[in-house]
Amino acid sequence: MEDNIFDKFISQKTLFKNKENLRHNFRPNQLPHRNEEIDTISYNLWEALKGHIPSNMTLYGVTGAGKTAVTAYVCHHLKAKGESMGSQVESIMVNCRQIDTQYRVLSHIGNSLLESYEQDEIPFTGWPTDRVFNELIRRMDQRGGVFVIVLDEIDHLVRKVGDDLLYNLTSLNSSLKKARACVIGISNDLKFTDFLDPRVRSRLGQLDVLFKPYDAEQLQDILRQRAVQGLNEGVIGPGVIELCAALAAQEHGDARCALDLLRISAEKAEKEGENTVNQNHVRVAQSQIEADQMTPVISSLPSQQKLVLAAVLLNEQNGLRNVQTGQVYDIYRQACKHIRQNPLTQRRISGLISNLDMLGLVTARTVSKGRYGRSKEINSCIPANINAPEIMKAAEEEMALVFKAAYHHQTSL
Ligand SMILES: Nc1ncnc2c1ncn2[C@@H]1O[C@H](COP(=O)(O)OP(=O)(O)O)[C@@H](O)[C@H]1O
Ligand SMILES: [Mg+2]
Incomplete structure (x- = not known):
């Protein structure tokens, strides 16, 4: 029988019992060091099980602080308790990085409330927003009970399209007749409420929970x-x-x-x-x-940024470290000539160097040169196992020319 390329894996010993368990979308059934946060959130949502409206909440914290995991965990318990107590409580979690417009969030929530005998999904696009909103209210009232609407990564949506969605969702209770709703916003950005209209801020910020790193x-x-x-x-x-x-x-x-x-x-x-x-x-x-x-x-840098990074690297390939803006500019200008592009001014290049610094690709340290004023010392800080020239060449053909060409280096300007 022909050898199969997968055979060697079958006999190979595995170290994993269940690899899924170590992935981030896995929902563990224990969350060490988050008891306080779980208590605060669940104490508030306990209102929903009693048929009352819980306070709206904002959960903040850096990425990977367990906000999504804790919320999903609490919602899971809320659902189970609701079923066993016979109280109509429903939580709907929306990731606003994936579903990132007001229309799509509203239609997503609306469609998740579709009864099995109903056919009419809210279309993916095309309705006026107030029609989607009214349909959402109709469906919520039809089902009744308390709805906990979780908007995960809401900072992303607010930054992109503003806070209309939050305004509308936090005023749901004035339109609902039978049902009740509360909103939980989850944000990776600690300053996210600065972007909000003060009315939205005060409605959403009834209860804040900070997830420390x-x-x-x-x-x-x-x-x-x-x-x-x-x-x-x-x-x-x-x-x-x-x-x-x-x-x-x-x-x-x-x-x-x-x-x-x-x-x-x-x-x-x-x-x-x-x-x-x-x-x-x-x-x-x-x-x-x-x-x-x-x-x-690196590969998605705009062309001019790539050229500037290339100029820093080309200097370093020649043994020049701690170079100044002028030295980078000099090589950059030669590179532009090689690929027949018009160079930008030195002032603009200085700005592009600062951008590369912000992206963590170079460090540009300002040093004092006594009476000669101040200048920058520029170095790349790309780890050794990353081949930046190859990445740039793969992303843009012209970069091959840039790295192949001959340069005249000045040691100091
Ligand atoms: N206390 C914890 N116990 C076990 N796993 C955790 C805990 N906190 C976070 N995690 C896990 O770490 C990963 C990131 O957590 P997540 O909730 O997505 O963070 P955030 O939403 O704050 O960015 C997830 O896989 C999550 O299951
Ligand atoms: Mg998250």
């Missing part, structure tokens, strides 16, 4: 608990959980980042045919994650 020890507990279900026993080597937690704690205490590190480390170990995950696998996993995040940033 996890510290390294808390992340260890989270990882251990998830690892028990996700990995086989005894496969985690000494210091691995601690290292994953420490690295993620540096990265603003992001549990998602900690889980990714652990999962990818275990994948690396498994691929190498090892029986245990060690700290080296974690380091390799970390540099892969870094590369995965940085690659799209």
Whole structure:
């Protein structure tokens, strides 16, 4: 029989008990270090089980602080309790990064309330917004009870299209006859309410819950608990959980980042045919994650930004570090000539260098030169395992020319 390329995997030993358990969309049934937040939210939503209107809430915190996981967990318990108590309570969670216009959020909520005997879905587009809104109210009243509307990543939608949706949803109760509604907004941006109309702000901010970033020890507990279900026993080597937690704690205490590190480390170990995950696998996993995040940033830079980054790299290929804006500009101008483009002014390039600094691709430190004034010292800060020239060449053909051409370097200007 012909050999099959998959055969080798069948006999390969796996380190995972259930890999899904280590992914971020998995909903764990325990959430260590979030008891307080769970208590605050569930105490408020307890009103819904009694048939009253809970306060509207805003949940804030950095990404990976467990906001989505905690809310989904509480809503899950709310539903189960509602069913066992015979109270009509429904929660509807909408991710406003994926569903990112007022129309789509309203129609999504409306369509999730469609009774099985009804056929008429609200169309994906085309109705005036107030018609969608009225249809939503009709359906909510028809079903009755209390609705908990969760708008996850609401900061994203508000930044994109403003706060009309929040205005409309937080005034639902004045239009509803039988049903009742409360709104939970979840935001990764701590300053998100600054964008809101004061009326919306006060209606939505009846109860604020701040999710603090996890510290390294808390992340260890989270990882251990998830690892028990996700990995086989005894496969985690000494210091691995601690290292994953420490690295993620540096990265603003992001549990998602900690889980990714652990999962990818275990994948690396498994691929190498090892029986245990060690700290080296974690380091390799970390540099892969870094590369995965940085690659799209580099490849999607606008052309002029790519040229400026190329100019910094070309200087460095020639052994020049701590270069000044003038040296970058000089190489940039030569590069433009090679690909027959008109160069921008040095002033504009200085702005583009600051952009690259903000994106974490270069560091531009301002240093004082005594009586010669101040100047910048510019260095790339792209990790060694990322081949920025190749990424730029793959994204834009002309960049191949830029990196192939000969340059005249001035050591100082
Ligand atoms: N306390 C916790 N215990 C277990 N897993 C957690 C905990 N907090 C967060 N997670 C996990 O970390 C990942 C990111 O959490 P998430 O709720 O999506 O964060 P946020 O919504 O604040 O960005 C998810 O996979 C989630 O299951
Ligand atoms: Mg979230």
